[in-house]
Amino acid sequence: MNKSTRSVMTFKNGIYPVYHGKELSEGAATRIAPLLARYTVPVAQNAGKPPEVIVKAGDKVKKYQLIARASGFVSANLHSPVSGEVKGIIEVPGATGVPAQAVEIISDGLDEALPPLPEIDWKQADPKELLDRIAACGLVGMGGASFPTHVKLSPPPEKEIDTLILNGAECEPFLTADHRLMLEDPHAVLAGAAIMSRILGIDRIFIGVEMNKIDAIEVLQEKSASYGVRIVPLKVQYPQGSEKQLINAITGRDVPAGGLPMDARCVVQNIGTAAAAADAVIRGIPLVERIVTVTGPVVKTPGNWKLRIGTPVIEAVRLAEGVTEEPGKLILGGPMMGFSQRSFDVPTAKNTSGILLLSQDQAVNYESGNCIRCGRCVQGCPMHLMPCALAAAIESGRFDIAQQNHVMDCLECGACAYVCPAKRPLVQHHRRAKAEIRRQMQKK
Amino acid sequence: MKYIELAVGAILVYNFVLSRFLGICPFLGVSKRLSTALGMSGAVIAVMTLASAITAVIYKYLLVFTFNGKTYDLRFLQVLLFILVIAALVQIIEISLQKSSPKLYQALGIYLPLITTNCAVLGAATLNASGGRSVLDATLFGCFSGVGFALALVLFSSLRERLELAAPPRAFAGTPLALVTAGILAMAFIGFAGLC
Amino acid sequence: MIQLVIAAVLIMGCLGLVLGLVIGFFAKVFKVETDPRIELVTELLPGANCGGCGKAGCSDFAKSVVNGENPPGKCPVSSKEQITAIAMALGVDPGSAFPRRAVVRCGGDIHQVNRKINYNGVLDCASANLISGGPKGCRYGCIGMGSCAAKCPFGAIEIINNLAVVHEELCVGCGTCAAVCPRGVIELVPMNSRVHVYCNSPEKGPEKRKNCKVSCLGCRKCERLAPEKFKVEGFLARVDYEADPPPTEEDVEKVGCPTGALLTASRHYEIETFDPEFSIK
Numbered sequence: 018m019n020k021s022t023r024s025v026m027t028f029k030n031g032i033y034p035v036y037h038g039k040e041l042s043e044g045a046a047t048r049i050a051p052l053l054a055r056y057t058v059p060v061a062q063n064a065g066k067p068p069e070v071i072v073k074a075g076d077k078v079k080k081y082q083l084i085a086r087a088s089g090f091v092s093a094n095l096h097s098p099v100s101g102e103v104k105g106i107i108e109v110p111g112a113t114g115v116p117a118q119a120v121e122i123i124s125d126g127l128d129e130a131l132p133p134l135p136e137i138d139w140k141q142a143d144p145k146e147l148l149d150r151i152a153a154c155g156l157v158g159m160g161g162a163s164f165p166t167h168v169k170l171s172p173p174p175e176k177e178i179d180t181l182i183l184n185g186a187e188c189e190p191f192l193t194a195d196h197r198l199m200l201e202d203p204h205a206v207l208a209g210a211a212i213m214s215r216i217l218g219i220d221r222i223f224i225g226v227e228m229n230k231i232d233a234i235e236v237l238q239e240k241s242a243s244y245g246v247r248i249v250p251l252k253v254q255y256p257q258g259s260e261k262q263l264i265n266a267i268t269g270r271d272v273p274a275g276g277l278p279m280d281a282r283c284v285v286q287n288i289g290t291a292a293a294a295a296d297a298v299i300r301g302i303p304l305v306e307r308i309v310t311v312t313g314p315v316v317k318t319p320g321n322w323k324l325r326i327g328t329p330v331i332e333a334v335r336l337a338e339g340v341t342e343e344p345g346k347l348i349l350g351g352p353m354m355g356f357s358q359r360s361f362d363v364p365t366a367k368n369t370s371g372i373l374l375l376s377q378d379q380a381v382n383y384e385s386g387n388c389i390r391c392g393r394c395v396q397g398c399p400m401h402l403m404p405c406a407l408a409a410a411i412e413s414g415r416f417d418i419a420q421q422n423h424v425m426d427c428l429e430c431g432a433c434a435y436v437c438p439a440k441r442p443l444v445q446h447h448r449r450a451k452a453e454i455r456r457q458m459q460k461k
Numbered sequence: 462m463k464y465i466e467l468a469v470g471a472i473l474v475y476n477f478v479l480s481r482f483l484g485i486c487p488f489l490g491v492s493k494r495l496s497t498a499l500g501m502s503g504a505v506i507a508v509m510t511l512a513s514a515i516t517a518v519i520y521k522y523l524l525v526f527t528f529n530g531k532t533y534d535l536r537f538l539q540v541l542l543f544i545l546v547i548a549a550l551v552q553i554i555e556i557s558l559q560k561s562s563p564k565l566y567q568a569l570g571i572y573l574p575l576i577t578t579n580c581a582v583l584g585a586a587t588l589n590a591s592g593g594r595s596v597l598d599a600t601l602f603g604c605f606s607g608v609g610f611a612l613a614l615v616l617f618s619s620l621r622e623r624l625e626l627a628a629p630p631r632a633f634a635g636t637p638l639a640l641v642t643a644g645i646l647a648m649a650f651i652g653f654a655g656l657c
Numbered sequence: 658m659i660q661l662v663i664a665a666v667l668i669m670g671c672l673g674l675v676l677g678l679v680i681g682f683f684a685k686v687f688k689v690e691t692d693p694r695i696e697l698v699t700e701l702l703p704g705a706n707c708g709g710c711g712k713a714g715c716s717d718f719a720k721s722v723v724n725g726e727n728p729p730g731k732c733p734v735s736s737k738e739q740i741t742a743i744a745m746a747l748g749v750d751p752g753s754a755f756p757r758r759a760v761v762r763c764g765g766d767i768h769q770v771n772r773k774i775n776y777n778g779v780l781d782c783a784s785a786n787l788i789s790g791g792p793k794g795c796r797y798g799c800i801g802m803g804s805c806a807a808k809c810p811f812g813a814i815e816i817i818n819n820l821a822v823v824h825e826e827l828c829v830g831c832g833t834c835a836a837v838c839p840r841g842v843i844e845l846v847p848m849n850s851r852v853h854v855y856c857n858s859p860e861k862g863p864e865k866r867k868n869c870k871v872s873c874l875g876c877r878k879c880e881r882l883a884p885e886k887f888k889v890e891g892f893l894a895r896v897d898y899e900a901d902p903p904p905t906e907e908d909v910e911k912v913g914c915p916t917g918a919l920l921t922a923s924r925h926y927e928i929e930t931f932d933p934e935f936s937i938k
Contacts, residue, residue, distance in 0.1 A: 114789030116796075359774060359789055382777045409626045418626075442778045449784040523668060533664050542672065549676035553683045560687035 027252035028262040032397045032432045038191040042312045045320035047197045056099055057109050057119040057364045058327030063157045064164045065091030074105040080130035081303055093165040094155035098305040098325035100129040110360040112349045134301030144216045154297035155304050160287035163368035170216050176279045181214045183224040185288040186258035189351025192371040194308040195288055197321045199233035207244040209291025212298050222246045223267050229253045256430040260285045262399050274426050311337040313374035315344045324365050331361040333372050345380030348373040353431040386439040394433035400426050404433035408446040419450045466657045471605035477581045478613035479650040484581030487572045498618035500565040502611030509582050512547045513603025516586040517596045543586045551577045694723045701743045705810045709733040709831030734829040756848040757830030759823050763799035763842050764855035764871040766820035771868050786839040794868035797858035799842045805834035822929045852904040854894045856918040861892050873918040882912050
């Protein structure tokens with residue numbers, strides 16, 4: 018490790034994936050995807066309560082028209098990505114493996130949009146007005162968790178917030194969507210950051226970017242001064258882009274076990290969300306499209322596309338001119354935390370950052386062995402857990418022990434399983450235990 | 462200095478369970494959970510200390526006495542008397558435990574009354590007798606021996622709690638593996654030999 | 658010599674008396690009321706601690722029986738003789754629990770099911786179910802990794818060709834398996850019902866057909882031919898377990914289920930254990 022990287026901010030533990038795969042698509046400028054004939058827009062695109070569908074079969078909709086209304090506070094609006102006719106509410110394969118409800122819209126080819134909402138002068142506007150606009154435009158966390166943005170931006174009054182952190186780490190291998198966004202639209206990102214900080218009423222704003230995106234750091238640094246945003250270069254380390262690790266790397270604070278970022282006086286947002294917030298406030302358009310990286314060693318021309326939500330994955334792969342060989346695995350999201358899919362019919366959503374096709378060699382079957390107690394998983398765990406001990410307890414059905422040892426704090430980042438020389442399915446064990454413990458808690 | 466020697470000797474070097482191999486029954490029986498092992502340890506320490514003290518007094522002043530100018534030597538009664546005293550003590554502990562901590566009482570189950578026939582307690586009493594210790598020394602020896610038993614039990618139960626999470630071959634699971642572990646633990650305690 | 662004997666007797670006697678008095682005192686002070694009947698009933702119960710009665714274990718159930726909270730017959734595991742013995746010991750009415758039995762409502766063993774997913778993880782049903790719904794094509798059928806078999810206190814479930822199969826002579830209907838199954842494939846049915854629909858998928862017929870050769874297609878043939886015994890809900894036929902008399906082998910033959918999802922328990926067992934390549938055609 019040389020001197021220059023030692024001074025770069027980072028968190029403790031974590032891993033260093035050897036193969037980044039970002040070179041496949043980081044040079045490809047974002048292209049606008051052509052209009053498709055059919056979109057299947059999943060209804061539940063936010064964490065919390067799914068919104069309530071307000072269109073029915075046969076309805077004519079326009080682009081940006083509301084098709085599902087938020088059904089509570091922790092819920093988000095959903096807008097049509099295209100103009101056309103609603104064919105019905107159908108069942109599509111969901112990203113997590115469970116079938117999901119989706120609104121099927123047949124495009125009329127005209128792509129007529131509703132007039133955008135009036136621009137808000139965010140430098141003078143009331144924070145409440147900005148927050149309402151963000152809620153109306155159906156913004157959710159675009160990094161993966163898809164938590165409604167307006168909820169994150171309205172912390173309970175007893176929590177003191179002093180820092181806003183934008184997450185541009187993009188620590189997952191292969192993904193380059195955020196990288197391209199920072200390069201191509203830095204003003205949207207920075208304006209979004211400023212809007213969010215105005216809502217929160219704070220002026221400490223950081224954007225954390227990993228050092229493998231030097232060009233993005235330079236572009237942002239050049240323009241950041243006028244927005245009052247500081248750009249923080251971060252070490253290339255996984256999972257740098259996880260909320261709690263990012264807070265630790267940038268502010269040195271620790272989020273208490275079982276706590277939320279606001280317990281460390283921080284709010285963390287994805288940069289994609291920030292850009293969407295700028296779009297919502299300045300251009301007055303709701304969130305109906307996002308940059309998606311379509312990549313993988315078997316994809317003919319990997320790249321980044323601006324896809325409308327509800328684009329079936331098969332269409333996105335066609336945009337990338339298909340595959341060179343039979344793929345071994347389809348993953349939505351990155352290779353570390355993404356969900357592997359059964360079907361190419363699964364539609365993209367507001368939180369789909371990447372479509373990854375691995376080759377059959379990469380999707381190898383491995384045999385998992387016994388724990389050899391090397392402790393690499395303990396070294397790798399960014400939450401300072403002991404994955405090996407947790408897995409041993411879970412394997413023998415002792416979820417109580419796992420709970421005592423804080424399995425609920427597991428991020429499921431996959432660092433432990435990645436470094437395990439015995440190839441033990443540690444994350445799967447943890448997920449099982451978390452599901453089981455949650456079930457038991459609900460019962461009580 | 463003498464008392465330090467007594468303590469080190471009773472707890473580590475001549476550990477009742479791991480060097481003298483006395484009191485193996487509760488050692489294996491109640492070592493499945495650390496919490497019950499701690500409860501059992503407390504009960505054994507109490508019984509051993511009290512039994513050592515009382516038996517020392519009886520042995521010293523009751524078994525050999527002079528009456529009407531004639532010396533009576535009743536030391537052949539010692540085993541009978543010791544058992545009687547220990548049984549009574551265990552009975553008292555059992556009754557009070559049932560009232561004060563029914564959960565522990567249930568967890569200890571049959572092993573609690575079995576302290577009566579626990580060779581470790583009787584062993585402490587007879588060792589005191591044959592060693593010719595004073596009442597204070599005998600009481601301390603009993604207490605330290607109890608602590609030694611507790612140490613062995615706590616170590617062993619912690620090991621067994623860990624073992625429970627392992628997946629050994631089926632033939633080894635449970636008691637066989639516990640016995641192997643106990644043997645290795647005993648070997649480890651040989652390392653203390655010669656300390657005093 | 659005689660003096661020595663007298664001294665020994667005296668000392669033993671006095672010490673015994675003193676200790677007896679002390680114990681007596683303690684017993685008086687620390688008196689705890691216990692009901693010896695609880696212990697008796699616990700001993701008479703099977704001691705499997707399966708939880709089939711809804712209590713934490715056999716001794717907990719014994720307590721509730723003695724308190725009169727539950728009749729002894731609530732124990733699903735005990736035989737009639739055992740329950741009568743408990744009832745006689747307590748002098749209460751034995752009461753009755755419906756003797757039940759577990760049925761794995763899935764016939765999708767490895768030869769019938771489309772296994773297009775390359776699953777390479779923990780061999781445990783609950784874990785597999787969390788990953789994109791497990792290795793089999795069908796999201797409602799038996800995953801076949803044996804979580805239920807591992808938990809069954811009576812060893813009554815065996816995994817044969819990736820499908821949980823109940824050995825009926827061993828099953829006592831405690832319901833432990835039904836509680837651990839992440840998909841709820843296992844159902845507890847009355848002991849005397851001999852006919853079951855071995856499918857649990859509410860999906861549409863063609864969807865199911867894609868995944869499994871022996872699924873219930875929801876063709877309603879059974880409902881048409883024996884409406885008092887079979888009901889089709891959505892796309893899935895169900896046996897009406899309340900029907901009197903219960904469906905029999907003749908009913909199965911009369912219906913002639915086109916995929917073989919509707920079977921008698923004995924025929925299902927025979928297929929799974931001896932005739933894995935079974936096909937209706």
